Amino acid sequence: MEPQTQGPMVPPEMLRQRPKKSWLLPACIGIAAGTVLGLLIGSAVSDGGGIASGLTQKKIDQAVEACAIDSEGFTVMNDGSAISLNTKGKDYTDTGTSNIFAYYCMLNELGVPETTQEKMDRTRAMDGTQSDTWDSLKASWSYHPDSGVNVVIEGVN
Template sequence: MAVAAIVVIGALVAFLALRDTSTRLEKAAKACSVSGVIDDEGHTLSLRRVAAKEDPGRVSLVDYECVLGELAVPRAVKDHMGSTRALDGTQTDEWDGLKARWTYHPDDGISMTITEN
């Protein structure tokens, strides 16, 4: 009985030590190989100057698309993002416990912050 208890406790400790406690935003950034974009203990992901004409940010358009895919952004939200004009100002949308806030300008590219509640 004592041996069984030790085995169970050992398995539980190993499970707790090995489980991935990353947030969805951290997992998306890691899957897309983007660094320096996570803040607030994994609850904020910031993408700056994506596809800017001059001085683009460190996140490429391909990385941006990868992050949106990893976060399972619905088509309606992607359409909202893609139809944003510079004149529209700051836009927001939400899906599945995530909230995005972004701006777009042809010269400055896309700047977006995604937060997880």
């Protein structure tokens, strides 16, 4: 007997048809698009751009314009990613803004929460430097009657 090299003959109408994988191409495209989108969002967040931008020069400029604070009341630092706000104390040599309304306007325009502002208002000279963090920002401040309130607001990484 000779070995059989082919299987039994089956009529074509009896062969089982394999289902087409019509879902495969859209699934691959979806996975690739999701990966690219995830990388772009992750890059924007880690670079401090886009979604979690923190403090920017543009935001500081808008606040200064809206509040009309004098130049002695603030200092822009770290290429526009931080700002120092200063109020004038009792010492005649102290610099800082004497316009307390412009100071509070700046805090509001820069997005400092009311709870943080209240903590700032309650700080005494003997409390030392205090700090608070919210969203993507951090503020640290101190107060002394002679030198006024000194606040630094910066982005958090």
